[in-house]
Amino acid sequence: MSKTIIVTGGAGFIGSNFIFYILKKYADYRIICLDKLTYAGNLSTLKPVMDNPNFRFVKADICDREAVYQLFEEEHPDIIVNFAAESHVDRSIEDPGIFLQTNIMGTATLMDACRAFGIERYHQVSTDEVYGDLPLDRPDLFFTEETPIHTSSPYSSSKAAADLLVLAYYRTYGLPVSISRCSNNYGPYHFPEKLIPLMIANALNDKPLPVYGEGLNVRDWLYVEDHCSAIDLIIHKGRVGEVYNVGGHNEMKNIDIVKIICKALDKPESLITYVTDRKGHDMRYAIDPEKIHNELGWLPETKFEDGIKKTIDWYLNNREWWEEIISGDYQNYYEEMY
Ligand code: NAD
Ligand code: TDX
DSSP states (O other), X not given: OOOEEEEETTTSHHHHHXXXXXXXXXXXXXXXXXXXXXXXXXGGGGGGGTTXXXXXXXXXXXXXHHHHHHHHHHHOOSEEEEOOSXXXXXXXXXXXXXXXXXXXXXXXXXXXXXHHHOOSEEEEEEEGGGGOOBOTTOTTOOBOTTSOOXXXXXXXXXXXXXXXXXHXXXXXXXXXXXXXXXXXXXSTTOOTXXXXXXXXXXXXXXXXXXXXXXXXXXXXXXXXXXXXXXXXXXXXXXXXXXXXEEOOSOEEEHHHHHHHHHXXXXXXXXXXXXXXXXXXXXXXXXXXXXXXXXXXXXXXXXXXXXXXXXHHHHHHHXXXXXXXXXXXXXXXXXXXXX
C-alpha cells in the first residue's frame, strides 16, 4: 500500500541514504524531505532523486511550527522519520545552544504536528551515545535497550532529552512512536568533519591525520545501508512505544581505522598526528543488537572490509562533492579545531 513519508534531515548523511533506499525499494511511496540545509545539509546530495515524481524537497527548520504544520496540512503524511539534528560532538562542545534547539525543540515541534494531524508512526533516529560509554577493560559489556541513559556530551544529552520526550508523548498522548539507537555509521555522503571521511579527504590531500588522544577509543561501525534497512523494518513492523538498538558487532579502535585508510590509499602512516583529546571523550561504544535481530529478523549485510572499500571508492569517485564542502566555511571550522 502506498505511503507518504516525511524524512527530516534528508539532505544530510544518513537521511539521504535512507531516501535513496526507500525510493528504490517502494515504487509507490512518496517521500518529502524537510531540511533546513545547515552547514551539514547539501542539496547536491539529493541530485539523484530530484527529478523523481515521488520525491519533493522542502527547505524548512523543524523548529518552525508554522512551516511544519503547513507541510502536514499539504501532504497528510503517514510516517515521519526524524533524522534532522545537529550531529557533531565536537561542535556541541564548542557551542551547545543550537543542539538543544534543533535536537530537543525540533523533535517536540514535529511530534506536536503528529498529534494535531494524526499519523501512523513517528520514528526518532537516535544514537548509542545516549548510553554514555563502556570501559576498555570490560569487553563483555554491551549497551542493551535497558542500559541507563548516561550521557557525556551536550550532543548526546540533547539526543537523550529528545528520546525521553518521544517516550513521554507515547505514554501521555498515545502517539505511535518508535526509537532506534544506532552505532557509528559510515558510507557515501558522510560529512568530512567526521572521522572516516575526514581521514580519507586529508590523506588524499597529503595533509596530517589528526587522531585524538592516543587513538585507542573504540567505536562500533555500521555501513549506512544497514542502518537504513533497520529503520525500514522498525517503521513497518516494529512495536509502537519501543526502543531498538542497531549495531553490527564491529568494534574498532580509531587508530586502526586510520591505518586501514592509509593502507587503502597507499599513504604513509607518518601522516598520522596525535592531537589534544576531545573533552569528555567517550572510550568505547558497543551495541547489543539482539532485540532487533530476534523480533524483526534484522542483520547487517555489509562486512567492514567491503563497506570501507566501497566508501573509499565513493570518495575517490566523487571528489567534487567533498572538495566543494571543504573549500567553503568548513576551512574556518577546520583551522579553529585543529
Ligand atoms: P548530518 O549532520 O549529516 O545531517 C543532518 C541533517 O539535518 C542536515 O541535512 C541538516 O541540514 C539537517 N538539519 C539540521 N538542523 C535542522 C533543522 N533545525 N531543521 C531541519 N533540518 C535540519 O547527520 P547524520 O550523521 O546524517 O545523522 C542523522 C541522524 O542520525 C541524527 O539525528 C543523528 O543524531 C543520528 N545518528 C547518527 C549517527 C552517525 O554515525 N552519523 C549514528 C547514530 C545516530
Ligand atoms: O579528527 C578526528 N580525530 C579523531 O580521533 C575526529 C573528527 C574524530 N576522532 C575520534 C573521536 C571519536 O572517538 O574518532 C571517533 C569518531 O569520531 P566522530 O566521527 O566525530 O564520531 P562520534 O563522536 O563517535 O559520533 C558519531 O557517532 C554517533 C556521530 O557523529 C554521531 O552523530 C552519532 O550519534
